[in-house]
Amino acid sequence: MFTRRFMLSATALSAFLAAAPAWASDRIAPVLLPPPAVMAHQQATAEKPKTVAFTLTVQEKEVVVDEAGTTMQAMTFNGSMPGPTMVVHQGDTVELTLVNPATNSMLHNIDFHAATGGMGGGDFTQVAPGEQATLRFVADRAGVFLYHCAPPGMVAWHVVSGMSGALMVLPRDGLKDAQGKPIHYDAAYTVGEFDLYLPKDETGAYKRFGSPGEAYADTVAAMRGLIPSHIVFNGKAGALTGERAMPAKVGETVLILHSSANRDTRPHLIGGHGDWVWETGKFANPPLRDQETWFVRGGSVGAAVYRFRQPGTYAYLNHNLIEATELGAVAQFQVSGTWDDSLMTQLHAPAPIPAK
Ligand SMILES: [Cu+2]
Numbered sequence: 001m002f003t004r005r006f007m008l009s010a011t012a013l014s015a016f017l018a019a020a021p022a023w024a025s026d027r028i029a030p031v032l033l034p035p036p037a038v039m040a041h042q043q044a045t046a047e048k049p050k051t052v053a054f055t056l057t058v059q060e061k062e063v064v065v066d067e068a069g070t071t072m073q074a075m076t077f078n079g080s081m082p083g084p085t086m087v088v089h090q091g092d093t094v095e096l097t098l099v100n101p102a103t104n105s106m107l108h109n110i111d112f113h114a115a116t117g118g119m120g121g122g123d124f125t126q127v128a129p130g131e132q133a134t135l136r137f138v139a140d141r142a143g144v145f146l147y148h149c150a151p152p153g154m155v156a157w158h159v160v161s162g163m164s165g166a167l168m169v170l171p172r173d174g175l176k177d178a179q180g181k182p183i184h185y186d187a188a189y190t191v192g193e194f195d196l197y198l199p200k201d202e203t204g205a206y207k208r209f210g211s212p213g214e215a216y217a218d219t220v221a222a223m224r225g226l227i228p229s230h231i232v233f234n235g236k237a238g239a240l241t242g243e244r245a246m247p248a249k250v251g252e253t254v255l256i257l258h259s260s261a262n263r264d265t266r267p268h269l270i271g272g273h274g275d276w277v278w279e280t281g282k283f284a285n286p287p288l289r290d291q292e293t294w295f296v297r298g299g300s301v302g303a304a305v306y307r308f309r310q311p312g313t314y315a316y317l318n319h320n321l322i323e324a325t326e327l328g329a330v331a332q333f334q335v336s337g338t339w340d341d342s343l344m345t346q347l348h349a350p351a352p353i354p355a356k
Contacts, residue, residue, distance in 0.1 A: 023051055023093045023136060023138075024048070024049040024050045024051045024091075024092060024093045025051070026047075026048070026050045026051065027050065027051040027052075027053060027095075028050055028051070028052055028053070029052075029053040029054070030052065030054070030087075032054060032056075032078065032084035032085075032086065033084060033085075034078070034079070034080045034084060035080055035082055035083075035084065035085065035165075035189075035190035035191075035192060035234055036189040036190050036191060036234060036240060036246055037189075037190070038085045038087065038168075038188040038189065038190055038257070039084065039085065039086065039087055041087040041170070042089075043170065043174045043175070043184060043185070044170070044171075044172065044173050044174030044182075045089050045172055046172075049089070049091040049092045049093065050088075050089075050092050050093070051092070051093040051094075051095050051136075052086075052088045052092050052093065052094055052095065053095040053096075053097070054086050054094070054095070054096050054097070055096075055097040055098075055099060056077045056078055056083060056084075056096065056097070056098055056099070056110065057077075057078055057079075057099040057100075057101065058075065058076070058077060058098070058099065058100045058101070058104055058108045058127075058149075058163075059075075059076045059077075059078065059079040059101075059104075060073070060074070060075050060076075060104045060105060060106060060211075060212055061073075061074055061076065061079065062074070063076075063081070063162075063235060063236070064236060065196060065198070065230050065232060065235065065236050065237065065328075066230060066232075066236065066237040066238075066328060067237060067238055070198060070206045070230075071206075071208050072161070072162075072196060072198055072215075073161065073209050073210075073211060073212045073214070073215040074161055074162040074235070075106065075108070075149065075158055075161040075162050075163050075212055076162045076163065077110075077147075077149075077163060077164075077165055080234075080235065081162040081192060081194060081234060081235030081236075082162075082164050082165040082166065082190065082192025082194075082234070082235075082259055082261075083147070083163070083164065083165030084165060084190075085165060085166045085167070085168060085188075085190045085257060086147075086165075086166070086167045086168070087167075087168045087170065088139050088167070088168075088169055088170070089139075089169065089170050089171070089172045090139060090140065090141070090142045090169050090170065090171055090172055091138070091139070091140065091172060092138075092139050092169075093136055093137070093138055093139070094112070094114075094115075094135075094136070094137055094138075094139050094167070095134060095135070095136050096110065096112075096121070096125070096134065096135045096136075097132055097133070097134040097135075098110050098125045098127055098132060098133055098134075098135070099127075099132040100127040100128065100129055100130070100131055100132065101129065101130070102129050102130035103129070104129045105129060105211055105212060105213055106129070106151070106154075106158075106212055106213070107126060107127070107128050107129075107151045107154075108126075108127060108149050108151060108158065108163070109121075109122045109123075109125040109126040109127065109133075109149060109150055109151055110122065110125050110135070110147055110148070110149060110150075111147065111148055111149070111150040112137065112145065112147045112167060113145040113146045113147065113167075113299070113300070114137075114139055114141065114143070114145035114147075114167050114169055115135075115137040115139075116137065116138075116140070119150060120147075120150070121135045121137060122150040126151065139167070139169040141169065141282070141284070142169050142170065142171045142282065142283040142284050143168075143169055143278070143280075143281050143282035143283050143284070143303075144166050144167070144168040144169070144257050144259075144278075144281040144282075144283075144301040144302075144303050145166065145167050145168075145169065145281065145300075145301060146164060146165075146166060146167075146259055146261055146299060146300055146301050147164065147165050147166070147167055148163055148164040148165075148261050149163035149164075156223060156262070157216065157219060157220060157223065159261045159262055160194065160195060160196060160197055160219075160223060160261075160262055161212065161219070162194065162235065163261075164192065164194075164259060164261035165190075165192065165259065166190060166192070166257050166259045166301045168257065168301075168303075169283075170283070171283050171284075175255075175283060175305070176283075177276050177286075177287060177289075178276070178286040178287055178288075178289060183253075183276060183305055184253065185253045185254060185255040185305055186248075186249075186252040186253050186254065187246075187248060187252065187254050187255070188254070188255040188256075188257065189246050189254060189255070189256050189257065190234075190257050190259070191233050191234065191240065191256060191257065191258045191259070191267075191316070191331060192233065192234055192235075192258075192259045192260075192261075193231065193232070193233055193258065193259065193260040193263075193265050193296075193318065193329060194230075194231070194232050194233075194235065194260075194261070194262075195228035195230075195231050195260075195262055195263045196228055196229055196230040196231070196232065197219060197222035197223040197225070197227075197228055197229060198219070198222065198229040198230065199215070199218035199219055199221065199222045200229075206229070228263070228323075228327060229327075230327055230328050231263075231318065231323045231327040231328055231329040232327075232328040232329060233328075233329060233330070233331045234331075236328075237327075237328030238328070239331075240316075240331035240332060241330065241331060241332045242332070245313065245331070245332035245333060245334040246316075246331065246332070246333050246334070247333070247334050247335075247336075248308050248333050248334070248335045248336075249308070249335065249336050249337050250308050250309065250310065250311050250335060250336070250337025250338060250340075251307065251308070251337065252307065252308055253275075253305055253306065253307040253308075254305065254306055254307075254308070254333070255303060255304070255305050256303070256304045256305075256306070256316070257281075257301055257302075257303055258296050258301065258302045258303075258304070259296075259300070259301040259302075260296050260297075260298050260299075260300070260301075261298065261299060262298050262299070263298045264295065264296065264297055264298045265295075265296050265298075265318045265320075265323075265329070266293050266294065266295050266296070266318060266319045266320060267293065267294055267296060267302065267304070267316065267317070267318065267319070268292065268293040268294075268316070268317060268318075268319035269306060269314055269315075269316045269333070270314060270315040270316070270317070271310070271312070271314055272306055272308065272309075272314055272333075273290055273291060273292060273306060274288070274290070274291035274292075274294055274304040274305070274306060275289070275290065275304075275305055275306050275307055276288070276289060276304070276305050277289075277291045277294045277302065277303070277304040277305075278302065278303045278304070279294050279295055279296065279302050280297065280300055280302065281300055281301045281302050281303045283303075287305075291304070293319045308333070308335045308337070309340060309343055310335070310337075310339060310340055310343060310344065311335050311336055311337040311338065311339055312335055313332055313333070313334055313335075314332060314333040314334075314335060315330055315331070315332055316330070316331045316332065316333060317329055317330040317331065318330070
């Protein structure tokens with residue numbers, strides 16, 4: 001029922017909206033999840049654009065990067081490598097608060113590859129320990145985009161020390177295949193690839209440092225050699241294998257978001273495929289079909305969907321196999337379900353070659 005009072009308030013509201021900037025008035029603050037999980041989100045929406053508020057807190061901390069217990073002075077968004085994946089829809093306003101607690105030692109900021117101007121927001125978010133800043137931008141292009149720390153003079157060091165993550169801007173009507181048919185996924189996973197440059201001492205043992213500042217000179221010297229000591233997914237060799245493998249079921253479709261802030265990589269799912277792959281992660285472009293290995297450029301996030309047809313343990317790796325098996329760039333999917341003999345079967349088990 002339209003009362004006079006309602007009409008008046010509606011008029012006042014439209015006058016306000018006409019005067020205000022084009023920020024979306026409805027505001028939500030979703031809960032971010034540590035990778036490989038991705039925050040709960042709608043894959044398509046009929047709602048009007050919203051302001052989506054996130055807070056990232058920088059954590060400088062020592063982390064272990066391999067099974068041997070090698071440590072690194074990491075710098076992180078929210079404590080994880082990569083930082084949490086944020087999800088919005090095209091046209092939404094992202095409102096990001098970056099908190100740099102007084103317990104940290106370094107200046108940090110955030111550069112969103114999805115944002116336009118101001119060094120991707122880096123100019124407006126530079127925070128010293130004990131400070132916080134809030135940035136607003138419109139997510140006007142669809143795709144999955146990198147975000148990373150970019151403090152003047154220290155960008156590469158902060159990035160290879162852990163400070164990157166992904167922002168996924170979904171088309172409002174969801175993902176489509178190359179023919180324009182909707183794609184639905186049952187689960188989304190974040191895989192962040194990091195090339196690490198850990199300094200060694202005279203005996204060849206990895207050095208341990210007490211703070212990022214203490215690690216700086218030796219780490220930059222190692223970086224300048226351009227030979228990573230480790231190439232890892234989600235901060236540590238083995239972060240996504242064994243008990244920590246990403247789960248799926250036969251018949252389920254997974255969306256894999258693979259970021260690499262610094263270095264090119266080439267994801268491959270052994271015994272599977274990319275049914276549809278947006279190599280550059282930008283959803284306005286038609287995805288590639290039936291990919292065996294795809295290319296993710298350093299400084300970007302690729303997106304791939306795959307529907308599992310067979311159960312088992314699948315390796316998902318960087319198909320520079322030296323980088324995967326010797327340096328750490330391998331993950332696993334653990335897929336439950338029933339084996340399909342019509343796709344593959346063992347005709348003869350291994351047995352001695354028959355004598356002639
Ligand atoms: Cu930083």
